Amino acid sequence: MAPPAVVENLPPSLNSSAEQPPLFDGTTKLYTCYTCPFAQRAWITRNCKGLQDKIKLVPLNLQDRPAWYKEKVYPMNKVPALEHNGKIVGESLDLIKYVDSNFEGPSLFPDDPEKRKLGRELWSHVDEFMKIVYTSFKGEGPKECGSAFDHLESALGKFEDGPFFLGQFSGVDIAYIPFVERFQVYLSEVWKYDITAGRPKLAAWIEEMNKIDAYKQTKTDPIELVEYYKMRFTAQQ
Incomplete structure (x- = not known):
């Protein structure tokens, strides 16, 4: 791959x-x-x-x-x-x-028409996903953003030939992972909220993404990430 x-x-x-x-x-x-x-x-x-x-x-x-x-x-x-x-x-x-x-x-990007169709839907949804979660940081956190992660959990169950959004790894995974990476760390640290609790497919997806060297080499230091988000969002509350 x-x-x-x-x-x-x-x-x-x-x-x-x-x-x-x-x-x-x-x-x-x-x-x-x-x-x-x-x-x-x-x-x-x-x-x-x-x-x-x-x-x-x-x-x-x-x-x-x-x-x-x-x-x-x-x-x-x-x-x-x-x-x-x-x-x-x-x-x-x-x-x-x-x-x-x-x-x-x-x-x-896959050639399969059904996968391409879901890929387009997920591609068009990524900005809404980010908006829901970012908005929750200024409000009540997990109470407001759980639906966003439920949506990902549901989407990850559509194909059974792999743990990624379109079964096999694709550009859709690349579109989402930088933000899921940040949201997971921040929500865990600040709100004590585990985005993977009750969402086994999301947990498996994150685990598989973390095995991909091409992605791992781009990850941000979690401590630096949390401090940046605290500064950005806590100041607005």
Whole structure:
């Protein structure tokens, strides 16, 4: 399913004092941030396709980001963004499909019509899933977000040829895992809520995802994650 593990020496993040790497020099670059869940989607996709040598990581410090990024690279000033074939492509969900379609490596979307149909439904639901859970952080936590995880539990039971959303690993798993990773840690630490309790398929999915090197290498330090979310959400209460 995934290429053999490639252990990378990750480059340091660039801050406002860093010089801009050459633009459109023939090198394919993924502008990213090691702690951003949206950028993590593109990073996982790159790794799953075995493109560590083909797509160079250019990590940014989003708290002190270089001015040249907005001015000369990506006017939206967000990550991820991919520099490829003389253009810049952005938006994390679009990039999963773009990298899958434009580069070598195992396909991240199945041919089976039923799986593609469910994949489209789950793809269109991911923003609503995130919204429900993030909103609950500002309110009563588990009381408000349980339905979001119930939805995932139900979706994970549709196909029996594997523990992933479409049976076998796909771009749908990549779309969800960066956020489930964060929600699981934060809800456990702050609300003492286990998102896998009573949801065996969700528990099995998370366990299987954590066996995938292409994903494991992108995970955020849980302590750092919890502190960031505490700062972001507790301050609003």
